[in-house]
Amino acid sequence: MRRSSSSLRRQLIVRMVSMMLPILILLWVVAYFSSLYYINAAFDRSLVRRTYALADQIEVVRGQVRVDLPVAAREILAFDQEDLLFHRIVDPHGRVVEGELNMPKVPGKAPLRSGEMSIYEGVKDGQPVRVVAFALSLKGTSAAGTVMIQVGETLSRRSAIARRATLAIVVPMLLMTLTAVGAIAYGVGRGLEPVRRLRDRLLARSAFDLSPVPLEETPAEMRPFLDEINSLLARLSEAVEAQSRFVADAAHQLRTPIAGIRAQAEAALAAGQPDQGQAALRRIAHVAKNMGELVQKLLILARVDAAENTLHLGRIDARDLMREVAMDWVPQALAQGVEIGFDETGDELAWVVGDRDLLRELLANLVDNALRHGGRLVTLGLGASTEGVIWRVSDNGPGIPASQREVVFAPFHRLSGSADGAGLGLAIVQRIARLHGATVELEAGSGGQGLTVVVRFPPLPDGGG
Ligand SMILES: Nc1ncnc2c1ncn2[C@@H]1O[C@H](COP(=O)(O)OP(=O)(O)OP(=O)(O)O)[C@@H](O)[C@H]1O
Ligand SMILES: [Mg+2]
Structure with a gap:
């Protein structure tokens, strides 16, 4: 790519992309975490519902905690298309009455107080999971203390939905940005078209053509610049004209004494008498001296004109x-x-x-x-x-x-x-x-x-x- 065409267009695109890129990344992060927040809220509600449903199934018979899960309920508790569901019930003596032996620990130092619920994240069998823990009070039964009920699930569905929601926000933004960049690149190219045409016309000009650059079809932003160029061209053509007038005048001034010298020289050659020849030579010397002065002055004038920078x-x-x-x-x-x-x-x-x-x-x-x-x-x-x-x-x-x-x-x-x-x-x-x-x-x-x-x-x- 030529340097001249790279500058404006590339600058605009680079600026735009470098502005949009951090915004897009930020948008991505914000979209992902905020959708995850709402997805968690919804999924946690159903996890809590399942926990309460499980609590309903707990009974105390002669001081012993028992769970009687119908097959359908057991299926609901364990079945999901994408995620792994699991649960555990622990009696006041710490015995697992039902469900998994291995379950992520409830965070916090103190155990849950009776009636308290905690929703937390952990890892089970190497997979990230979300767990609801509920301490069911046994007050009013033949047993004392609390039963700990934990219901959990893996996070595949949550993160899949969060990812989809994020893409639904970010992808249109990305497309919009790309479209804008494309539009700018195209627009700048179109906008600079008159400049390119102008350049072609200037390239085609002869060095002697100092007529003003035509202004029609040029963008308004370029007018002040072209006006300056035109005024420079006008001054230049004035200077060139003065210069060529000067050269013509100088040639004219030199022609007369040269013609005189030639005539005198011919007269000297044709002279029969030595003193006639002498007189012609004296006249030649006089004219040559004047000519020398003229040339000297011409040189000084040329030096003065060029002296501006020196x-x-x-x-x-x-x-x-x-x-x-x-x-x-x-x-x-x-x-x-x-x-x-x-x-x-x-x-x-x-x-x-x-x-x-x-x-x-x-x-x-x-x-x-x-x-x-x-x-x-x-x-x-x-x-x-x-x-x-x-x-x-x-x-x-x-x-x-x-x-x-x-x-x-x-x-x-x-x-x-x-x-x-x-x-x-x-x-x-x-x-x-x-x-x-x-x-x-x-x-x-x-x-x-x-x-x-x-x-x-x-x-x-x-x-x-
Ligand atoms: N002091 C003066 N008194 C009267 N006329 C003058 C005087 N100075 C200049 N001029 C007139 O102005 C003209 C232009 O002067 P300028 O100095 O440009 O040229 P020049 O003296 O004729 O020639 P050059 O200086 O190039 O040898 C002169 O030819 C003369 O007619
Ligand atoms: Mg003089």
Whole structure:
């Protein structure tokens, strides 16, 4: 049996059987002993009647106890289809006047007082028996003391009836239980049929089919589960679509410079003059450098997308990291004639939890943008409060019009007239921020000029900022 189908059905059956089994055993025991109780009551009554009938036959003649049993009475006393009947009469001197010599003893230490009766169980000739003992008083006769009358029988009929009565109760119960188990097994099998059909349909699907799983004919209990699967499929197909759009865009981006390189290379080959060839080679080198940067950014983006499960999280001093990145860019800023400044209020601790390499990449992209697309002044700002840490990267360049501040985050999106670039920097920034639970906003720079990029980190869980 396959594990998948064994679980639910087998669990139900095992639980049901393990619940019913002790109940059935208990029922068996209770049924047997309670029916034996009533059977004993009925059978004991007839045993007592026989004892009294025997007592009626006892007479005392000249101080001697005598029993005069007619043949018919003797037969009644000894005859039964299944059980062995026996009796004994003992006179006040302990002599057996009539019946068996060997008889199970009356329980209890003291002998029966006159007129007293005892019903007890014992063993006779290796067989369990039930015996009625009666002490008949001889008062008013010519003898004194009591005569002990004992009448007994074996128990075959009693236990046979008790067994039959028990079976009459337990067997229907057993049948009922088996029927219920069968019904459950069948019902669960039927109930899971739609699940099996669903599985077959999913198995038959191609890997590219991310359409929702059909809900009709599925049991209501599975709806929440299937709804989740469908919403996962929806997200997955969105992601796959975005991914293939991205690949198409990337291919498109690469095609143009490759075509350029090829054209330049052909031009170099066809060039008659050495300096014409040199110029073409320089153009090839330039395009190849841009292409290298594009590929580098594509790799970073791919790494960020895959980083979700491999983040090297740690407590990072955001102020420290900001200064470090700024220092890295100072030479290039100097070369471009751009001034990099800091704008920090106070010197409170500015801890963020994050992946140091990725956060450095984030800041580097913002500084790169400010240097590439901004003006002559670049300012790195930091704010730390109970609401979390904020990074601000501002420049006094042309800025980004409000209508474009959303779309520039899309991969490959660049404003017309922008300097060279792949259009991947802000996409990288946004994804790294998202990985850290941070937000990125574009605002107009101070005085309405230029651009300020604001990165807001959530406060640390322990409240330390
Ligand atoms: N500081 C800025 N000032 C003005 N425009 C900007 C600034 N930063 C970004 N932009 C605009 O947003 C576009 C997208 O920026 P993004 O960083 O994503 O790409 P890129 O800088 O063009 O290329 P990449 O960063 O991949 O080399 C830029 O092309 C530019 O038009
Ligand atoms: Mg950029």
